[in-house]
Amino acid sequence: EERAREILSAVEGRGDNRLGVEAMDLLDAYGISTPDGDIVDAPADALEVAERIEGDVVMKIVSPDILHKSDIGGVKVGVPNEEVYDAYEDLVTRARNYQPDANIIGVQVQEMVDLDAGVETIVGMNRDPQFGPLLMFGLGGIFVEVLEDTTFRVAPVAESEAHEMTEEIDSAPLLRGARGRDPVDVEGVTETIQRLSQLVTDFPAILELDINPLVATPDGVQAVDVRLTVD
Ligand code: ADP
Ligand code: MG
Structure with a gap:
């Protein structure tokens, strides 16, 4: 959390509130693995x-x-x-x-990152004026807008809730190994949702954040791209 604080305050000094892959370190600081x-x-x-x-x-x-x-x-x-x-x-x-x-x-x-062996997912957060920090999980990459296959929870989430999210989307069978493919590391996805939940709970200044794609392969998950807006 200390390191994350440093990273965020460096951004505030920059005078704009939108961040891209410069925020990879922030994910690292919360144990979300990046390439x-x-x-x-x-x-x-x-x-x-x-x-x-x-x-x-x-x-x-x-x-x-x-x-x-x-x-x-x-x-x-x-x-x-x-x-x-x-x-x-x-x-x-x-x-x-x-x-x-x-x-x-x-x-x-x-x-x-080996996309052929994996599934591009999206994990995000949007602060809703009424509900607070809304976590989102869904199919990512180029499909996110087309398929709108997403599910939401209010942060912070327990492990069981994070796990439910990975089961709720229509494409859930893709994660569990459809058509003879190996199942991806669903536990890693669940863990990532929880870590993101922790990050946005610790930092109310983060207004929105998207990891898109979070590539899930049988061997683990990798946050390949991130963007966020801070207050
Ligand atoms: P943006 O979303 O801003 O266009 P991304 O970093 O998400 O940029 O890259 C766009 C797409 O390129 C990704 O959705 C993914 O399909 C592919 N891509 C990006 N980084 C990698 C990587 N490290 N390995 C494999 N494919 C990648
Ligand atoms: Mg992207």
């Missing part, structure tokens, strides 16, 4: 991170003005080391074209 990666502000540093990670990487623009990164071509998946420089420049160019005065913090270089 290996770092945010850098120069192509050479991006390459250094990519070489450390080994294998192809994902690169994403990091800007409080660009919260839906894919919409502007701000996410590149499967970038080999030799393309990291060009990818960096291209991401920044796209961001500038989209919004010339965008505050560009840099580029996130992230380990690839």
